[in-house]
Amino acid sequence: MDGIRSMKNQGILLLLALLLIISVGCESDEEASSATSTDPTATRTAGEAHPEAPSATPSSPSPRRMPGRALETRSKGRISPKRLSGFLREVAARPHPASSEGSRDQARFLAGQLESWGYQVERQHFEVLLPFPRRIRVEMLAPFAYSCGLRERPVDEDADTFSKNVLPPYNAFSPETDITAPLVYAYYGRREDYEAMKQQGVALHGALALVRYGRNFRGSKVKIAEEFGLAGVLLYSDPADDGFARGDVYPKGPYRPETGVQRGSILYLFEYPGDPGTPGRPSLPGAEQLPYGKMKSLPTIPCTCLSAEDAKPLLENLKGPVAPRAWRGALPFTYHLGGRGEVKARVVIRNDEALRPIENIIATWVGLEHPDEEILLGNHRDAWVFGANDAGSGTAVLLEVARVFATTAREVRAPARTVRFCFWDAEEFGMIGSTEYGESRAAELKSKAVAYINLDAAVSGRQLRVAGSPSLQTIMKDVLAGCRNEKRELMLSEVTDKDGGMTWGRLGSGSDFTVFLDHLGIPSVDLASSGSHGVDHSLYDTYAFMKRFGDPGFQRHTVMARLALTTLLRLAYSDGTPLAFGRLGRFIIEDVRTLEAKHPNLDLGEIRELGRDIETVGERIAVLRSELEAKGALSPARWGILKNLAVAARKALLLDKGLPGRPWYRHVLFAPSRDKGYGAAPLPALDDALSKGDRRAVEAGAALTAERLRAHRAVLREMQAALERWNGDAPSR
Numbered sequence: 001m002d003g004i005r006s007m008k009n010q011g012i013l014l015l016l017a018l019l020l021i022i023s024v025g026c027e028s029d030e031e032a033s034s035a036t037s038t039d040p041t042a043t044r045t046a047g048e049a050h051p052e053a054p055s056a057t058p059s060s061p062s063p064r065r066m067p068g069r070a071l072e073t074r075s076k077g078r079i080s081p082k083r084l085s086g087f088l089r090e091v092a093a094r095p096h097p098a099s100s101e102g103s104r105d106q107a108r109f110l111a112g113q114l115e116s117w118g119y120q121v122e123r124q125h126f127e128v129l130l131p132f133p134r135r136i137r138v139e140m141l142a143p144f145a146y147s148c149g150l151r152e153r154p155v156d157e158d159a160d161t162f163s164k165n166v167l168p169p170y171n172a173f174s175p176e177t178d179i180t181a182p183l184v185y186a187y188y189g190r191r192e193d194y195e196a197m198k199q200q201g202v203a204l205h206g207a208l209a210l211v212r213y214g215r216n217f218r219g220s221k222v223k224i225a226e227e228f229g230l231a232g233v234l235l236y237s238d239p240a241d242d243g244f245a246r247g248d249v250y251p252k253g254p255y256r257p258e259t260g261v262q263r264g265s266i267l268y269l270f271e272y273p274g275d276p277g278t279p280g281r282p283s284l285p286g287a288e289q290l291p292y293g294k295m296k297s298l299p300t301i302p303c304t305c306l307s308a309e310d311a312k313p314l315l316e317n318l319k320g321p322v323a324p325r326a327w328r329g330a331l332p333f334t335y336h337l338g339g340r341g342e343v344k345a346r347v348v349i350r351n352d353e354a355l356r357p358i359e360n361i362i363a364t365w366v367g368l369e370h371p372d373e374e375i376l377l378g379n380h381r382d383a384w385v386f387g388a389n390d391a392g393s394g395t396a397v398l399l400e401v402a403r404v405f406a407t408t409a410r411e412v413r414a415p416a417r418t419v420r421f422c423f424w425d426a427e428e429f430g431m432i433g434s435t436e437y438g439e440s441r442a443a444e445l446k447s448k449a450v451a452y453i454n455l456d457a458a459v460s461g462r463q464l465r466v467a468g469s470p471s472l473q474t475i476m477k478d479v480l481a482g483c484r485n486e487k488r489e490l491m492l493s494e495v496t497d498k499d500g501g502m503t504w505g506r507l508g509s510g511s512d513f514t515v516f517l518d519h520l521g522i523p524s525v526d527l528a529s530s531g532s533h534g535v536d537h538s539l540y541d542t543y544a545f546m547k548r549f550g551d552p553g554f555q556r557h558t559v560m561a562r563l564a565l566t567t568l569l570r571l572a573y574s575d576g577t578p579l580a581f582g583r584l585g586r587f588i589i590e591d592v593r594t595l596e597a598k599h600p601n602l603d604l605g606e607i608r609e610l611g612r613d614i615e616t617v618g619e620r621i622a623v624l625r626s627e628l629e630a631k632g633a634l635s636p637a638r639w640g641i642l643k644n645l646a647v648a649a650r651k652a653l654l655l656d657k658g659l660p661g662r663p664w665y666r667h668v669l670f671a672p673s674r675d676k677g678y679g680a681a682p683l684p685a686l687d688d689a690l691s692k693g694d695r696r697a698v699e700a701g702a703a704l705t706a707e708r709l710r711a712h713r714a715v716l717r718e719m720q721a722a723l724e725r726w727n728g729d730a731p732s733r
Contacts, residue, residue, distance in 0.1 A: 071412065072482070072569050076562045078404045081554035084561065085547075087396035088554075091381070092388040092543045095165045098426035098433075099130055099356040102165065103382060110361045110381065110423055113399060117406040119363035119421070126436040127285040128275040130356040130429055133170040136304055137348040138234065141180065143317055148310035152539040153259045157251040160542040166385055169261035169305050170349075171218065171235065172429055173276070177302035180346045181208045181231045184338040185318055187327045188212050189221035191675055194228045200321045202339030205229040208347065210314060212238045212329065217510065217677020219266040219299070224675065226301045232347055233303040236311035237262055238329035242534030243308055245330035249534070254549040256534025258309040263384040263537040267430035268297040269509050270674045272664035274435030279664050282440035289355070297430070302349050317343050358425040360433045363402060367572070368414040373643070374448045375571045376420045377401065377564065378434060378512050379455040380427030384537045388546040394455035395423065397561045404565060415572035417450060424512050427456075428537075431514050438515030445520050447647055450578070451571050452516040452524040458560045459551050461531015467505025468525030469517065469670075470583035476504075476525060479566050483559070507670060510678030518670050521650045523579060527564055529556065575629075576639045579646060580622060581716055585615025588669070588709065591682035599690055604702065607683070610709040617716045624723035633726060645719040652711035655704065659685050660697065668708040 090109060096102035107123065114121050140146040150169055154161035184202055187193040189211035194204060209230050211221055218235055225233050239245045242256045249257045272279045276297045277289030292298065306314075308331065316333045319342045323335035361381070367373065379394035386392070402421045409415055426432035438445060451472060466476055507517055507526060517524040533549065535541040551557055571578055588611030592604045625642075628634045634642075654666045662684075665671040671684035674691065681687040685704050689697035 068569075068573065069482075071408070071573065072566050074412065075404055075408045075565060075569060078407060079400060079558055079561045079565065081558050083403070084396050084400050084554045084557040087399045088388060088392050088546060088557070089543050091395045091399075092383070092386045092392040092546075095163060095167070095385050096381075096383055096387070097167055097385075098358050098382045098429060100165075103359070103425065106381060107359050107361055107425075110395075110399070114361070114363040114402060114421065117403055118410060119365055119402070119406065122362040122364070124360040124362055124437065124440075125285065126275070126283045126358050126360075126433070127287070127355045128283045128358055128426060128429075128432050128436065129277055129289070129353065130358075130426065131172055131174075131351045131353040133168055133349070134352045135348065135350040136168065136170055137346070138304060138306065138310070139346050140314055140317070140343060141346055142344040143342060146313045148306060149259070150261075150306070150310065151259065152261055152307070153257070154539070155251045155257075158540070158542055158544040160386055160544060161539050163386075166539060167263065169263055169307075171263070171303045171305050172265040173267045173298055174303045174349055174351070175299060175301070176349050176351055177232065178346075178348045179208075179231055179302065180344060181206055182338065182341040183208050183210055183234075183314055183318065183343040183345050184230075184320075185209075185315060185323060185327075185335060186211050186225070187323070188215040189225060189233065190216055191224050194224065196324070197337055197339070200337060200339075202320060202337050203341075204339075206231050207339070208232050208234060208345055210234045210236065210311060212236060212241065213262055214241050216675065216679075217269070218264050218303075219268050220270065220675055220677035222266045222299045222301060222303045223268060223270075226299065230301065232301050234306055234311070234314075234345075234347070235262070235303060236306040237308055237534070238311075238331070239308050240328075240330035242532075242536075243330065246532060246534070250540045250545060251548070254533035254535070254545070256308075256538065257540065259307045260534060260538045260540060261305050261307045263305060265429050266299050266303050268299065269430055269514075270672050270677055271297045271662060273297075273431040273509065273514050274439065275432055276430075278436075278439075280439060282436045284440070285357075302347060304347065304349060314343060314345060358433055358436075360425055360437055361423040362437075363421040365406065365409055365415065365419045367416050367418040369416040371418050372448055373417040373450050374420060374445075375417050375450055375453070375568060376422055376516070377453045377455070377568060378422035378424055379458070380424040380431075380433065380512055382425050382428050382433075383541070384428055385539050386542045388543050389460050389533075389541050389550055390457040390536060391427070391455070392543075393459035393546065393550070393557060393560075394457060397458045397557055397564060398423065398455055400557075400561045401565045401568065404561075405568060408569075413573070416574070417572050419568065419572050427512055431509075431512050434512035435515045435519075438520055442520060445516070445522060446651060449516070449520070449522045452513060452522050453564060453567055453571075454511055454513040454524060454526045455560075455564065456511045456526070456528055458527065458564075459529055459546070459556045461529050461533065462556065463530050464559075464563075465505055465528045465530055466503075466525065467507050468513075469507070469523035470504075470587040471523045471579040471581060472525050473504055473583045474580040475570055475578050476567065479563065479570060482566065483563055506680035508676070508678055508680035509672035514672075518665050518667050518672075521654045521667055523650070525567070527560065527567070529560065576625070576634065576642060580618065581649065581719075582615045582618025582622060584669075584712075585611045585613070585618055587611075588614065588683075591669070594682045595686060595690065602690070602698075604683075604686075606706050607702065607709065610706060610713060614709065614713050614716065617713065617720055621716065621720050621723060624720065624727055627727055628723065633729075638722075638726060641722060642719065645715055645722070649712055649715040649719070652715050653708050655685075655708065659688065660700065660704070661688065668705055
């Protein structure tokens with residue numbers, strides 16, 4: 001017995017020792033994991049090996065399912081404000097406009113970080129037309145001589161503003177010029193503004209328009225001025241909009257100093273985004289370019305930008321009719337419209353125009369169960385100067401989401417679908433990097449991409465803005481409801497309307513979702529925020545500004561990272577298609593109401609009925625799918641059938657030849673308004689025709705729209721029939 005007892009005691013001791021060894025080993029693994037890349041801006045040292053990019057291989061984590069909400073909670077808990085701050089400090093450390101040395105440095109940093117976390121990283125190159133200024137001069141010749149400074153003053157409290165590598169203020173893609181013309185004040189330069197000036201007897205033809213930033217896209221301002229016969233446009237930031245009239249200016253407050261200037265592109269994005277010389281095809285090195293005269297996205301009249309300080313003498317000396325009360329800004333004099341020739345100005349613009357290299361950074365994690373289905377997240381990495389807000393905040397958020405997602409995929413569970421993190425170049429010039437990417441993978445993306453998530457200026461204020469495809473509205477509503485239940489509600493109150501529902505914005509253009517939604521038909525959502533400040537596209541959009549005014553504790557960055565990560569997890573780890581088809585029907589009905597209210601004699605009865613049918617069929621599909629899921633009757637083969645039908649339903653909404661007059665825009669429901677530039681046009685084929693007052697074009701636009709909606713409805717009915725057939729075959733659990 002003593003021997004047996006001794007053997008038992010030895011066995012127990014051996015077992016305890018074994019358990020202790022296993023425990024120590026696990027703790028060492030955890031410590032090694034937590035010690036990896038503790039510095040958020042650390043990159044691999046020279047010669048250091050990086051992990052192989054994970055894919056659906058035996059070394060990948062098991063596809064065993066962790067409960068969805070538990071996975072989200074664990075992943076969101078890893079988001080670090082300290083890392084977000086460190087990432088922003090790095091990506092906004094130097095000016096980095098597209099094709100600059102600063103941009104190349106940033107690309108190396110991004111690629112190194114993503115590779116160190118285990119992603120397959122592609123550095124994708126294109127060669128595109130990028131104009132930079134050689135010489136810009138704006139001067140008043142009468143009633144006295146005055147030359148605009150065209151320079152933003154640095155501030156002692158922000159060392160970054162003393163950088164020597166800053167682009168001078170300019171509007172990209174302005175044609176070269178040397179013109180002298182009388183000056184007029186045209187408020188925001190909208191169509192209705194020029195009509196009001198004509199009624200006041202202000203001479204517009206051949207004049208230079210001094211126009212305030214705001215209310216519509218700067219490129220649309222130029223196009224409208226061109227149509228009214230003006231010779232050119234001078235854009236300026238009035239203090240009433242984002243300067244001292246709103247509050248203290250930087251560095252005492254968040255608003256635009258009087259020398260602050262908003263740079264920006266005036267490319268005609270409503271014609272097509274991307275490289276002007278290769279619409280519809282990728283601008284790979286050596287690609288054939290259109291002749292200048294056939295580049296429809298290039299403006300034909302010149303434009304440049306001014307600070308309030310530079311605009312003040314020009315505006316102060318105008319005579320003619322007193323501007324309407326609503327048109328008057330915050331400068332200390334009476335605003336007049338001009339038109340009498342009392343102020344003459346000269347504008348000289350000389351450009352350095354060339355094909356230049358740009359570089360997208362694409363980081364891929366291959367899905368384990370559905371590797372041919374893709375979820376894409378994107379943000380542009382370029383900026384006019386430092387770009388801490390636009391779009392450094394989005395880049396920092398995207399990097400942190402990529403870091404946490406890699407940890408989740410490596411340590412907990414691999415995603416079902418393939419995920420791509422995309423850092424676009426040259427967005428500021430006209431969504432060029434993302435457009436060239438989309439055009440280079442057009443056929444593949446139409447079939448494989450499930451959804452695209454866009455960030456851009458992720459942290460630009462406390463008002464969260466969510467806009468996107470109706471088919472993603474249900475999943476986003478659920479994501480936001482979960483975020484609202486947390487304690488971090490800093491930015492979430494703005495997404496609820498007076499009835500407690502979720503406000504949902506419309507997408508037109510203005511950011512990198514454009515190619516995915518408007519050209520390829522891929523469901524997209526844009527996550528952004530807005531607020532009161534005045535540093536957009538200026539010298540003062542720096543890390544110091546963000547630390548002092550934009551997001552001092554990086555809590556808003558944390559909220560946006562959690563929101564983007566949760567959305568990604570829902571899409572990457574879900575079974576089947578996550579799309580809700582019925583919402584599109586309501587969207588169509590709302591657009592019909594919008595157009596009929598604006599044009600009382602318009603009757604869009606057929607399109608309205610198609611919208612109702614699509615809503616009804618889509619809601620029935622959702623019910624049937626839920627019933628089959630509850631019965632466990634949706635096999636992988638059946639999910640595959642549903643996926644193919646979902647892709648076919650999406651493609652049915654695309655126009656083979658594009659919108660009439662705008663062939664690059666192929667979605668029958670999503671395109672930007674010509675006059676707003678960024679804002680969405682309701683039923684764009686119809687909206688374009690109605691804006692021209694062409695009855696035949698209106699009839700053709702209605703027929704074109706109805707044809708695509710009928711095709712979409714037919715695919716949905718096929719999906720409904722399949723679900724009903726399977727439901728009849730499936731026994732209840």
